[in-house]
Amino acid sequence: MRLVFFGTPEFAVPSLRALHAAGHDIAAVYTRPPRPAGRGHREQQSPVHAAAQSLGLPVRTPKTLRDESEQRAFAELRPEVGIVVAYGLLLPEAIYAAPQHGCLNLHASLLPRWRGAAPIPHAILAGDTRHGFTVMQIEAGLDTGAIRLQQTVDVGPRPTAAQLHDALAEHGARGLVAALEAIAAGRLPSHPQSEQGATVAPKTLPEDARLDWSRPAAELEARVRAFTPAAWFETNGERLRVVAAELVAGAPSAGPPSAGTPSAGPGTVLPDFTIVCGDGALRVTRVQRPGKQPVDADAFLRGYNLPANLSGG
Numbered sequence: 334m335r336l337v338f339f340g341t342p343e344f345a346v347p348s349l350r351a352l353h354a355a356g357h358d359i360a361a362v363y364t365r366p367p368r369p370a371g372r373g374h375r376e377q378q379s380p381v382h383a384a385a386q387s388l389g390l391p392v393r394t395p396k397t398l399r400d401e402s403e404q405r406a407f408a409e410l411r412p413e414v415g416i417v418v419a420y421g422l423l424l425p426e427a428i429y430a431a432p433q434h435g436c437l438n439l440h441a442s443l444l445p446r447w448r449g450a451a452p453i454p455h456a457i458l459a460g461d462t463r464h465g466f467t468v469m470q471i472e473a474g475l476d477t478g479a480i481r482l483q484q485t486v487d488v489g490p491r492p493t494a495a496q497l498h499d500a501l502a503e504h505g506a507r508g509l510v511a512a513l514e515a516i517a518a519g520r521l522p523s524h525p526q527s528e529q530g531a532t533v534a535p536k537t538l539p540e541d542a543r544l545d546w547s548r549p550a551a552e553l554e555a556r557v558r559a560f561t562p563a564a565w566f567e568t569n570g571e572r573l574r575v576v577a578a579e580l581v582a583g584a585p586s587a588g589p590p591s592a593g594t595p596s597a598g599p600g601t602v603l604p605d606f607t608i609v610c611g612d613g614a615l616r617v618t619r620v621q622r623p624g625k626q627p628v629d630a631d632a633f634l635r636g637y638n639l640p641a642n643l644s645g646g
Contacts, residue, residue, distance in 0.1 A: 335357075335360055335414075336360065336412050336414045338361075338363065339418070339422075340420055341421045342379065342421075343502075345419050346381060347505075361390070404428060408431050414433065414434040415432050424471060438478070439467075440469055441466055442456060442534070443464070446461075446532050447533070449536075450536040455534035457494060458555055466501050466508060467480055467482070477526055480524045494561055539563070546600040546608060547599040549611055550581070562576040573620055576619040576621055580613065602641055
């Protein structure tokens with residue numbers, strides 16, 4: 334089929350490559366404009382931009398799609414379908430309604446659960462046990478369009494955000510290829526989304542990744558997995574990233590001191606980098622200092638003087 338691809342981050346690259354390998358006629362690839370990055374603030378292409386160039390595909394980087402000139406330029410491509418994977422810009426109706434089959438969006442959740450910009454961390458934080466992707470027809474609402482194809486993906490019981498990201502990107506890419514094959518054959522169903530069970534996954538902020546030791550250890554362990562490698566806490570005037578951690582069975586919980594025993598309040602650090610939480614305890618197994626590479630906890634402790642209690646920063 335003749336299509337136009339919209340995507341920006343690494344999550345979208347497997348889809349672009351899979352559609353190209355399947356022999357589709359990709360008339361153009363739309364992606365976000367290059368942005369300054371790194372210490373030199375040099376403009377850096379998006380992962381999709383770089384992938385499209387490596388495949389010899391034409392790339393367009395408009396700042397908006399609301400200009401009539403951009404909409405005319407898109408219509409002149411005469412695509413049969415538009416494919417959207419984490420593009421980062423909202424498509425106006427003049428764009429998503431122009432192709433013969435409209436525009437399809439690959440979304441990293443089992444819609445209607447986790448509509449919005451950040452389904453992966455929200456699914457992990459909520460303790461979801463079912464994960465998957467949805468190929469959805471784009472309409473005016475926020476991820477409310479009809480479901481064209483949906484599949485669950487087995488990622489194990491406690492995936493990290495990186496593991497879930499990679500699994501959904503790869504399986505979703507294959508799902509898009511299958512969806513286009515079904516559209517070409519006239520046999521891809523369309524099911525309206527139910528509002529029952531709908532949840533929203535707004536964009537996350539750095540503060541969402543902060544580890545508050547007064548919270549239950551199970552919640553913090555999920556937060557580490559949801560934001561790996563960006564979960565963090567502050568101590569000694571610097572922000573340390575917790576790259577990996579595990580729950581500790583039988584570890585002391587925060588509470589009042591017993592007779593002759595000092596209190597193990599939230600944030601208390603035990604010798605093996607186990608930290609007492611509001612309920613239970615969490616052992617940090619891999620950590621990263623600012624500007625350094627991640628290291629295992631034992632190597633980190635040999636060269637870093639942690640305070641006895643981390644509560645209060």
